[in-house]
Amino acid sequence: MKAFANLSPATLAEAVELLGAARANGEIAYPAGGGSDLLGMVKDELVAAPDSIVDLKRIPGLDSIRVSDSGTAIGGLVTVDTLAGDEGIRLRYPVLAEAAAAVGTPQLKNTGTIAGNVCQRPWCWYFRQGFDCLKRGGDQCYSVIGENQQHAIFGGGPSFIVHPSDTANALVALDAEFQVAGPNGERRVPASEFFVLPRDNLQRENVLDADELLVGISLPASQAGRNGAYRKVMDREAWTHAVVSVALTLDMDGDVCRDACIVLGGVAPIPWRVSAAEDVLHGQGITAELAQQAADTALEGAQPLAKNGYKVTMARALVRRSVLEVSGTA
Amino acid sequence: MTGITRRSFLGRSSAGIAATATLPALTAGPQEKAAAQQSGPAPRTRIELTVNGESHALEVEDRWTLVEVLRDHLELTGTRVGCDRGECGACTVLLDGKNIYACSYLAVWADGKAVETVEGLARNGVLDPLQQAFIEHDAPQCGFCTSGQLMSAKALLNEGAEVTEQSVREALVGNICRCSNFLNYQAAVLAASRGA
Ligand SMILES: Cc1cc2nc3c(=O)[nH]c(=O)nc-3n(C[C@H](O)[C@H](O)[C@H](O)COP(=O)(O)OP(=O)(O)OC[C@H]3O[C@@H](n4cnc5c(N)ncnc54)[C@H](O)[C@@H]3O)c2cc1C
Ligand code: SF4
């Protein structure tokens, strides 16, 4: 790696200041959580060589989880491993615990942070192999007529990445709220508005500015009776991103579904919530037919590329099965 | 060459001179350091690492990964580098007891922390039960992935939870064996966990 300075701010304010100062000086500075994604990008020169890396790990207070009856606060620097193993999260927000458990490998989970996981850059193979595609400021997307097996079937264009974060899907399904710190103080962004489509911003996958940080995540109180699960299909059993996945929560009253939230992963440049499919379930007794109908509805309007049509079939099956399993009907 | 190996030369030219180096980056705060970075030499930081129970004070370039420091500057070459990208597991070490990829973690971030490498497993010439089980089960073939497999297995046993075939599989999932000797590795870890 080219030389850079590692900066270890002791407070959040100082971290934001360092990022802002770098920007004002025309320098490149990146924040690091676990660094597992960032260092790979820097080594491969997939992003501009940094003048500095702002390490967030020495800032106290960002690595705790507080679960309570009125809601839950997760610090941005909580590791994916801690999140996956947290008793309170497993009990009250199983969809999130399962999504965290589904990330990469033990080594990646031990260093990777929840903020870094949510903010990780795309894993489109052209992008990671250093092609000068649209995402990198070039003038074409190589996946359109190239090897697009892993690419988007919803929300694509002009880039067809799929969002790589497992936890992001669960956070959208839970109606989480993201706490963002920046030069003008803190702002709160609903998870549903945090991620942005390439047609709205080609260079970034979320609403964060270069001098803003994701510092925490709040979850609404978990309702009794609400169950959830994260199901991920991979082309091998571990250590890879989802081919397709579903983050599902169901609020059941006996056999009847009071409320449902279904978010698809691996299919779009952002976690892809399918409200029309949720509507199919609302107020209904769950049956195999209804689950199938919800699954069909979820995949309506998909626009596969030449080589990823299989994702439609796969996601449909995954939705149907997950609804049946989580509702206890299977 | 006259008895100077490449490794000892590297060691001398970097961490070896740390004690006498007086670069401004040494004691500078983040702000001054950011300013210094614009022109001067590669920024360096003084850190303290406990490696296999022994503490080291050394000065590292900020851009050095933990595995670079272990291999090139502390001469602990049991830890391997395969991909340098978090994609193979050869560089696995324990950081404060948890297994991590030392290729994907900066050495400066490990300041004040405890690192354990494969060299720390044997005590007083006696192999760790994991190492013994690896031998008995013919786990290593070419041996390139072995130190990483050992450290992930160590992390699992350190947890103290009941070890099952499934938990061994999950614990070793972040360590690829190109010789594909996964089953022998699993059997060895399971055996070691049972004191067999
Ligand atoms: C081989 C491999 C397989 C993987 N498989 C999976 C997988 O299956 N599922 C999955 O979800 N992930 C996967 N990942 C990604 C991995 O989980 C992430 O690298 C890790 O979780 C990111 O966390 P981090 O803290 O290390 O991020 P970092 O590397 O520190 O940061 C990632 C990005 O986010 C930015 N960033 C970091 N913290 C903040 C913050 N607080 N605010 C704003 N921006 C920030 C950084 O600048 C960087 O651009 C995989 C990675 C590898 C290398
Ligand atoms: S999908 Fe996006 S990242 Fe991949 S080649 Fe196209 S523009 Fe680049």
Ligand code: FES
């Ligand atoms: S060398 Fe670190 S994971 Fe391959």
Ligand code: FES
């Ligand atoms: S023994 Fe050869 S790579 Fe594992």
